[in-house]
Amino acid sequence: MSSTVRIALDVMGGDHGPDVVLPGAEIALTRHPDITYLLFGDAKRINEILARHPRLAATSRVVHTDVVVQMDDKPSQALRRGRRVSSMWKAIDAVHVGEADCAVSAGNTGALMAMAKVNLKTMAGISRPAIACLWPTAKGESVVLDVGASIGATAQHLVDMAVMGAAMARIVFDIERPTVGLLNIGVEEIKGVEEVKEAAAALREAEHAGLAYKGFVEGDDIGRGTVDVVVTEGFSGNIALKTAEGTAKQVADYLRGAINRSWMAKLGYLLARGAFHALREKLDPRKSNGGVFLGLNGVVIKSHGGTDAEGFASAVDIGYDMVRYRLLSRIEAGMNDRPQVGASAAADAVSDELQVSS
Amino acid sequence: MSSTVRIALDVMGGDHGPDVVLPGAEIALTRHPDITYLLFGDAKRINEILARHPRLAATSRVVHTDVVVQMDDKPSQALRRGRRVSSMWKAIDAVHVGEADCAVSAGNTGALMAMAKVNLKTMAGISRPAIACLWPTAKGESVVLDVGASIGATAQHLVDMAVMGAAMARIVFDIERPTVGLLNIGVEEIKGVEEVKEAAAALREAEHAGLAYKGFVEGDDIGRGTVDVVVTEGFSGNIALKTAEGTAKQVADYLRGAINRSWMAKLGYLLARGAFHALREKLDPRKSNGGVFLGLNGVVIKSHGGTDAEGFASAVDIGYDMVRYRLLSRIEAGMNDRPQVGASAAADAVSDELQVSS
Numbered sequence: 001m002s003s004t005v006r007i008a009l010d011v012m013g014g015d016h017g018p019d020v021v022l023p024g025a026e027i028a029l030t031r032h033p034d035i036t037y038l039l040f041g042d043a044k045r046i047n048e049i050l051a052r053h054p055r056l057a058a059t060s061r062v063v064h065t066d067v068v069v070q071m072d073d074k075p076s077q078a079l080r081r082g083r084r085v086s087s088m089w090k091a092i093d094a095v096h097v098g099e100a101d102c103a104v105s106a107g108n109t110g111a112l113m114a115m116a117k118v119n120l121k122t123m124a125g126i127s128r129p130a131i132a133c134l135w136p137t138a139k140g141e142s143v144v145l146d147v148g149a150s151i152g153a154t155a156q157h158l159v160d161m162a163v164m165g166a167a168m169a170r171i172v173f174d175i176e177r178p179t180v181g182l183l184n185i186g187v188e189e190i191k192g193v194e195e196v197k198e199a200a201a202a203l204r205e206a207e208h209a210g211l212a213y214k215g216f217v218e219g220d221d222i223g224r225g226t227v228d229v230v231v232t233e234g235f236s237g238n239i240a241l242k243t244a245e246g247t248a249k250q251v252a253d254y255l256r257g258a259i260n261r262s263w264m265a266k267l268g269y270l271l272a273r274g275a276f277h278a279l280r281e282k283l284d285p286r287k288s289n290g291g292v293f294l295g296l297n298g299v300v301i302k303s304h305g306g307t308d309a310e311g312f313a314s315a316v317d318i319g320y321d322m323v324r325y326r327l328l329s330r331i332e333a334g335m336n337d338r339p340q341v342g343a344s345a346a347a348d349a350v351s352d353e354l355q356v357s358s
Numbered sequence: 359m360s361s362t363v364r365i366a367l368d369v370m371g372g373d374h375g376p377d378v379v380l381p382g383a384e385i386a387l388t389r390h391p392d393i394t395y396l397l398f399g400d401a402k403r404i405n406e407i408l409a410r411h412p413r414l415a416a417t418s419r420v421v422h423t424d425v426v427v428q429m430d431d432k433p434s435q436a437l438r439r440g441r442r443v444s445s446m447w448k449a450i451d452a453v454h455v456g457e458a459d460c461a462v463s464a465g466n467t468g469a470l471m472a473m474a475k476v477n478l479k480t481m482a483g484i485s486r487p488a489i490a491c492l493w494p495t496a497k498g499e500s501v502v503l504d505v506g507a508s509i510g511a512t513a514q515h516l517v518d519m520a521v522m523g524a525a526m527a528r529i530v531f532d533i534e535r536p537t538v539g540l541l542n543i544g545v546e547e548i549k550g551v552e553e554v555k556e557a558a559a560a561l562r563e564a565e566h567a568g569l570a571y572k573g574f575v576e577g578d579d580i581g582r583g584t585v586d587v588v589v590t591e592g593f594s595g596n597i598a599l600k601t602a603e604g605t606a607k608q609v610a611d612y613l614r615g616a617i618n619r620s621w622m623a624k625l626g627y628l629l630a631r632g633a634f635h636a637l638r639e640k641l642d643p644r645k646s647n648g649g650v651f652l653g654l655n656g657v658v659i660k661s662h663g664g665t666d667a668e669g670f671a672s673a674v675d676i677g678y679d680m681v682r683y684r685l686l687s688r689i690e691a692g693m694n695d696r697p698q699v700g701a702s703a704a705a706d707a708v709s710d711e712l713q714v715s716s
Binding site for chain 1: 579
């Protein structure tokens with residue numbers, strides 16, 4: 001790694017493209033003056049904006065690209081049209097060829113993951129990448145993965161995600177052995193969670209140096225902050241994430257509606273507005289913006305497509321930390337003695353009686 | 359069906375047993391005077407409480423049972439110890455032998471489902487039962503299933519759940535063709551959702567008289583109330599439900615904490631307390647208490663184990679409605695021309711390029 005952190009940006013990605021990405025990059029630069037940027041996108045538009053951001057301009061190199069991956073492109077379309085020529089591909093490729101230490105894009109998730117997989121390939125021993133996010137909890141934040149890279153997971157894949165998620169958590173929370181839980185449902189002896197049970201057995205037996213396995217957690221444990229790292233396969237992880245976002249918004253909407261129904265409530269709101277402001281800050285999705293792609297030979301960060309400059313800056317911050325505190329070598333180290341999934345007794349625990357009518 | 363609605367109660371179920379179940383039954387009775395109860399449990403304790411509830415006593419028959427299924431019994435344990443002798447089994451069996459129209463229990467979910475399956479069996483054509491809940495939304499409520507009866511689902515099982523969930527929604531919302539969505543994640547072309555895609559194709563083509571299929575919905579659509587019925591397999595459904603409950607609690611806790619930090623905010627709270635009260639009402643989990651077991655030859659309702667009398671009464675209310683408005687014959691009618699899952703083109707849509715490195 002060079003002494004600066006070299007970040008490649010897909011400037012055309014996201015709902016607002018350069019108008020959000022470049023101001024966001026500048027905000028992150030004020031926090032981390034050792035960043036240098038490689039900016040991929042429409043050079044004319046980029047240079048117009050850079051003219052108003054001299055500090056950003058001074059630390060950036062612009063590389064013109066003609067093709068933009070659209071937010072609704074399917075991954076296969078994006079690869080067909082955008083491979084080798086789009087701003088998204090070029091930002092990832094800069095990591096591949098060693099010109100950048102990480103790539104950040106607010107473009108569409110499926111396309112970004114497809115391109116990152118094709119270009120960077122998965123790390124030795126990792127069968128599938130995962131997307132990890134930071135989830136605000138009652139205690140602070142937790143790392144939750146996979147929130148949508150792939151559907152379904154073998155026991156070994158769950159174990160690998162535990163190792164990767166813990167490596168990320170060590171950086172974000174600055175703790176030596178983050179606690180890890182496997183997301184599960186409370187009803188025992190249901191058929192079909194063999195993978196989760198086998199992963200649990202492997203993690204429990206291994207006593208891996210890089211993580212402290214705490215057992216199963218349920219959906220309501222995520223927001224409680226019961227563990228530092230919550231591991232699940234991508235379908236349920238994505239649904240949990242979207243459901244939580246939707247519920248937080250729903251509660252806020254109820255509250256707003258209730259307050260607007262009477263003048264006394266409005267007056268009360270004015271007096272308590274410090275508290276409401278604190279609530280808004282705490283729930284601000286921009287602060288935890290930035291999905292980290294784990295398991296690839298390179299650091300790639302996905303920003304929300306609809307975020308603003310402040311939110312994009314958070315995604316750049318995460319990329320910066322992942323590079324500065326050596327995410328990849330931490331994952332590699334963790335994988336060297338990763339827990340192995342073996343034959344487990346847990347799979348036999350389903351009773352004969354239950355199978356009678358199921 | 360008799361002119362009264364005959365409800366069998368597992369009086370010993372739940373964290374508080376008779377102390378919550380019996381007062382809850384009395385609340386439901388004031389709303390539905392045409393209920394008669396069969397009360398299964400410790401006759402001595404039940405009769406002591408009935409002595410203070412003459413109206414409930416007048417419409418109830420007590421059947422003594424010695425065995426109580428514990429909240430932490432595994433389903434196989436519960437069946438071993440409680441089959442034929444426990445209050446939970448007897449309540450279900452009353453439905454089986456035609457002495458009751460539905461059974462309500464606040465006992466443990468896994469045991470209740472296992473006993474219900476063994477005793478009542480699944481309806482003709484239905485391979486697996488599902489648990490449906492009422493989910494508070496921005497627009498009112500939606501039916502969400504499966505929230506934990508089984509893990510994984512074939513395309514046909516998802517289609518059957520759509521038919522069953524719509525039958526329940528017709529009763530609860532009093533609409534002819536409830537809208538139905540399949541829970542999915544936004545990223546397209548990921549391997550592994552073939553079942554969901556095939557179910558979607560079958561539902562779209564069938565144009566079933568009992569439901570209006572609206573396509574895929576994501577996690578944040580549930581709370582938005584995008585559709586009347588949300589269908590998913592039980593693992594992701596349970597995680598979505600628990601995650602939403604956890605998030606609502608988390609936001610309420612933040613708000614309480616923020617308000618308690620300053621006297622001005624506390625004063626504001628006092629003025630706005632009507633609004634906060636409305637919020638609490640809206641989020642009150644007791645109001646939507648009552649998971650409906652769908653796909654069995656009988657109506658069984660699961661109440662939250664930790665609820666109070668008001669919450670248990672809601673579960674009885676749901677059972678009452680399901681009997682009064684003929685849930686079972688509606689499901690049967692819907693299943694007569696249920697959409698058939700055939701060979702679908704959707705499964706072929708994954709591109710070759712994507713498979714290169716996945």
